[in-house]
Amino acid sequence: MPLQFTAMKIIHAANELKPAGRKVCLAIGFFDGVHLGHQQIIRQTIADAHQHDAIALVITFDRHPNTVVAPDRVPPLIYSLPQKLGAIESLGADTLLLIHFDEKFSGQTGENFIRRLAGDLGKIQSLCVGADFVFGHKRSGNVALLRSSAARAFVRPFDPAISTPRARCSDAPIRSPAKSSAAINSAKS
Numbered sequence: 001m002p003l004q005f006t007a008m009k010i011i012h013a014a015n016e017l018k019p020a021g022r023k024v025c026l027a028i029g030f031f032d033g034v035h036l037g038h039q040q041i042i043r044q045t046i047a048d049a050h051q052h053d054a055i056a057l058v059i060t061f062d063r064h065p066n067t068v069v070a071p072d073r074v075p076p077l078i079y080s081l082p083q084k085l086g087a088i089e090s091l092g093a094d095t096l097l098l099i100h101f102d103e104k105f106s107g108q109t110g111e112n113f114i115r116r117l118a119g120d121l122g123k124i125q126s127l128c129v130g131a132d133f134v135f136g137h138k139r140s141g142n143v144a145l146l147r148s149s150a151a152r153a154f155v156r157p158f159d160p161a162i163s164t165p166r167a168r169c170s171d172a173p174i175r176s177p178a179k180s181s182a183a184i185n186s187a188k189s
Contacts, residue, residue: 008096010085013120014116017055023124024125025126026059029130030064032084033079041156042058042091044156045128046091052125057096061098062099064101067101085098131143
């Protein structure tokens with residue numbers, strides 16, 4: 001029998017979740033391409049949520065952060081936003097918080113971001129991110145900040161080099177051919 005997923009709820013602000021006393025398990029990232037490393041982060045979040053009768057919440061952004069903070073260094077995207085959301089939904093997340101990444105949002109420190117998130121969500125049971133995850137204004141937040149933050153959650157930083165036996169999972173090798181193709185096409189113009 002094929003797996004069937006219920007429709008993932010999409011919210012645009014953390015205070016829309018209304019967990020009604022339930023714990024929340026988080027996965028945070030841009031998740032472009034939803035590669036094996038991203039899938040592992042999201043699946044671990046879902047497993048944590050099932051284990052603790054919690055809500056599995058994936059947090060991502062509506063555009064690549066570099067479109068705001070470093071417009072000259074925006075990588076070519078692997079997935080469009082609808083493709084990314086569909087891939088995340090297919091993994092079985094309960095809810096996705098789609099944050100509008102703009103100038104105002106980019107000005108938040110990492111500490112303020114996680115403090116507001118914890119305030120809006122209530123009890124955060126676990127938080128899964130990539131091992132090199134950074135966030136907040138001028139990349140002021142990292143795994144160490146998450147571990148010491150107001151969220152008081154069990155933080156799982158995944159290192160794709162350790163977590164997958166064959167190769168490190170990264171979007172960079174996937175983007176490289178796209179970047180080369182874009183460079184070739186622009187040179188032809």
